[in-house]
């Protein structure tokens with residue numbers, strides 16, 4: 109049967125401060141040793157995951173998984189060329205525009221803003237462009253850079269398919285006219301071409 113603790117006779121430590129005493133209730137041995145074990149474990153953990161060896165941190169494994177997933181997705185579409193028909197076609201494929209958006213989020217928002225509304229770089233949601241006259245020019249600017257390097261070149265940092273998809277995403281932003289500190293820059297350009305109707309349905313026999 110459990111009983112109420114007899115505080116007066118419970119074992120106490122032999123120190124007292126201003127009459128305040130402390131019960132002698134040591135931590136259980138297993139707890140203490142677990143604590144000591146985590147301390148010994150930590151330098152090995154630190155060296156393994158944070159010493160800078162690549163491919164080990166959570167961030168790296170995430171990046172590897174992401175790249176793997178992108179490769180699988182790209183196997184589906186083959187090698188895209190940054191031509192007008194391809195860009196126009198992919199601009200109208202919402203699933204692929206979303207992939208382009210994730211490339212944009214990862215690489216471009218620091219200069220062009222979260223929604224492409226412009227910051228260091230120009231607003232990409234209006235009708236005015238400095239370096240772009242046709243939809244293909246978007247991919248050219250992304251590949252080669254512009255403004256004497258103020259807009260970096262991405263041809264050696266992005267997969268050619270990523271360039272096409274991020275360009276298709278940028279093309280899709282046009283016309284949203286999001287307000288920003290960047291006013292219109294460059295000239296107003298003609299609208300993007302209409303997509304060529306794809307025959308999705310083959311006639312049945």
Ligand code: HEC
Nearest residue numbers: 215216219228229230237238239240246249254255258259
């Ligand atoms: C370091 C900042 C920076 C980053 C990062 C950046 N840009 Fe730019 N971008 C600029 C600047 C600055 C310009 C304007 C260049 C000029 O003055 O001609 C520009 C221009 C452009 C243009 C042409 C706009 C026009 O009006 O002609 C496009 C399209 C573009 N960027 C797309 C992108 C995409 C897509 C990415 C990501 C892959 C990206 N940018 C990343 C700074 C950046």
